[in-house]
Amino acid sequence: MSHEVFMGIDVGTSGLKVVVVDHNLHVLAWREQSYGFNAPYKGWAEQPPQIWVDAAVSAIRHIDWNLRQRVRGIGFTGQMHGVVVVDENGVPLNNALLWFDHRADMLARELEVVGPNGVAVDPTLPLAKIIWLRRNAAINWARARFIVGVKDWVRIQFGGSVLTDFSEASGTQMFDLEKKDWDRSLVALAGLEVNMLPRIVSSGVADGEISKQMADLIGIPLGCTLFVGSGDLSAAVGCLDLNEGDVFINLGTSGQVGMWGKPLKRQSVSRFADLQGQQELQLIPLLAIGMVTKWWSTIVGTKFFDFEPSHAEPPIVFLPYISGERGWNPHPLASGGFYGLRMGHRSEDLGQAVIEGVAMSIREAYDFLVQGHLRNQRVFLISSQQFGDFLKNDIAAVLGQPILMPRLVAPSAQGAARVAAHGTRGNDELVSTHSSDSIEMEGVEPLDLRIQRYRRLYPIFGYLRKAQWQVLSRNNGTRNSGNEVGMLLDDERGAAANN
Structure with missing residues (x-):
């Protein structure tokens, strides 16, 4: 129906952006909520996960109520390479380690192994960070049930399940690009079982509906579909x-x-x-x-x-x-x-x-x-x-x-909203072909x-x-x-x- 609109949420490093688009992917409204990060030691970079949800609630509630009542699908994206360890109920056991956290530098040099994608172990990617967390007893691993990325944890708080997409998984250094699945040898190197990682699906897969608690909190109608979404770069590139x-x-x-x-x-x-x-x-x-x-x-x-x-x-x-x-x-x-x-x-x-x-x-x-x-x-x-x-x-x-x-006013958020719009219409083909839809393109001559x-x-x-x-x-x-x-x-x- 033409009155339906779609929302994209981008959980960034320094702030969260929310975009609302119509069926033609024209931006109807957007908001941004800023936040910071913690650096308790040199080379560390952390965020308490709750600040992302608080920012999302604040940003969404600043969008016109009548527009919010028309939202039929929400797509999620965000900063990649973050590590959130959660218990059986999805409660975080640690501050999230962010993509530019370098605490695993020495450990990565010590490992001297090459990942499945032909790149040496990177201290900023989840593989090295998880090994560091395990070696340093930084959290209570007896309570740990899942390890998820940033946008996936936020989607879970909206009522979603423990899923991730191919783009997010490929940024962990525990993913095999040829087999399109977790690399069991590298998962074992991290000291994990595969069932501690999310199931991998396409970005346009529906992940249930918004929970009543969240719907009441942000003024989005019950029945609004959540979509798995992707990492921020893939979401932005998906607009092209x-x-x-x-x-x-x-x-x-x-x-x-x-x-x-x-x-x-x-x-x-x-x-x-x-x-x-x-x-x-x-x-x-x-x-x-x-x-x-x-x-x-x-x-x-x-x-x-x-x-x-x-x-x-x-x-x-x-x-x-x-x-x-x-x-x-x-x-x-x-x-x-x-x-x-x-x-x-x-x-x-x-x-x-x-x-x-x-x-x-x-x-x-x-x-x-x-x-x-x-x-x-x-x-x-x-x-x-x-x-x-x-x-x-x-x-x-x-x-x-x-x-x-x-x-683009907010490339990744618009890409996430685009996934929600096409997913709601059951149009997976448009998601996979990277159609630029109606986006205006400017040429810049040097x-x-x-x-x-x-x-x-x-x-x-x-x-x-x-x-x-x-x-x-x-x-x-x-x-x-x-x-x-x-x-x-x-x-x-x-x-x-x-x-």
């Missing part, structure tokens, strides 16, 4: 009409540079499943994107989006690794820093360097990802409208090519002056990043020396210079 070889750049608190299509199957490229486990997303994760701009805004006391562009001479180069890096050449001890400071530089010049440093870290990930592929493929920039508008010209310039930016500036800065950025990595590698014995990747990038830059 992608072809094999297309590249997408997803910007949020963190970021990802990814490619749609056949598996690349090489070290440092993460492989994740899409909404239904039928296709793969090849990813280079980047730890510091929105996190960096928020950090700088806090230091100078100005909203980042209010900064005026600066073109300081001589230019400043900024390394954005304020929380380490987990990307194509990861190092948890990597740090941020400014290079080239002079007496005449102002805070605006440093702010511009922050923007350019973020853009150049994206370029390095892009270079590594597309090696051996044609450079004229389509590139999509996925972000909130405000953040995307702020960075789009720099990203087009640093890549030296046009980009496409879908006009500006010549910005291209020339990045051609000057990018080699310096690469040199500084490699120099820091080499020092850290010698001093800390990490296996990620970066020499092979560094030579690869040098070859690419040399080829570009000769052309």
Whole structure:
């Protein structure tokens, strides 16, 4: 019926977003509720799970009551790689370990095993975190019944069951992408039984109806269907009409540079499943994107989006690794820093360097990802409208090519609402084909002056990043020396210079 509407809930790192769309997927309303995280020790990052539900209730209740009464389906998405251990009744036994929690760094280096997707054990993914929790007796494991992800725990509080989707499962490092199931050897390495993990289904699967308690609390009618949903990246990418070889750049608190299509199957490229486990997303994760701009805004006391562009001479180069890096050449001890400071530089010049440093870290990930592929493929920039508008010209310039930016107010939440809309109509085919529906797409052409500036800065950025990595590698014995990747990038830059 045309009066029906659909809701998407995105449980983010720094806040929760709720979007309501109609049958044509036009956004009718959206709200955001912010929250923080705890860092009791260096490298730790936690959130008490209840803050997500409290934020959802608050955000939803700020949407017009008449609109809420028309909601017929709710889709869920959220930050990936979180770990919530719950008892038989779904009560959390721990604060959730978030995706950028690094407490398992030493443990991951000790394990020295390679996961089923061809990537060394990552301390930020659930496999290493669960082993850390078990070794350190951090919770009462005698009471533990299930281990679930962030958006799945929130859906359970709405009346859902212990399920997850292919995209979320593929981000645990305990999932076999070829078999589309849990890898029993890695589950055993984590000290778990398979029945402690959720059953894996497609994102568009209905997971029952909203509970009476939650329906009464948020003003959603009984009978509203809950849909399993997906990880935040897959939800956002699901809004696009992608072809094999297309590249997408997803910007949020963190970021990802990814490619749609056949598996690349090489070290440092993460492989994740899409909404239904039928296709793969090849990813280079980047730890510091929105996190960096928020950090700088806090230091100078100005909203980042209010900064005026600066073109300081001589230019400043900024390394954005304020929380380490987990990307194509990861190092948890990597740090941020400014290079080239002079007496005449102002805070605006440093702010511009922050923007350019973020853009150049994206370029390095892009270079590594597309090696051996044609450079004229389509590139999509996925972000909130405000953040995307702020960075789009720099990203087009640093890549030296046009980009496409879908006009989305909250990409992941809209993707979750889209799953609910199609699922309610029983239209699984639309969910799996990644139809872009009625989304407006903006083309962004790179500006010549910005291209020339990045051609000057990018080699310096690469040199500084490699120099820091080499020092850290010698001093800390990490296996990620970066020499092979560094030579690869040098070859690419040399080829570009000769052309």
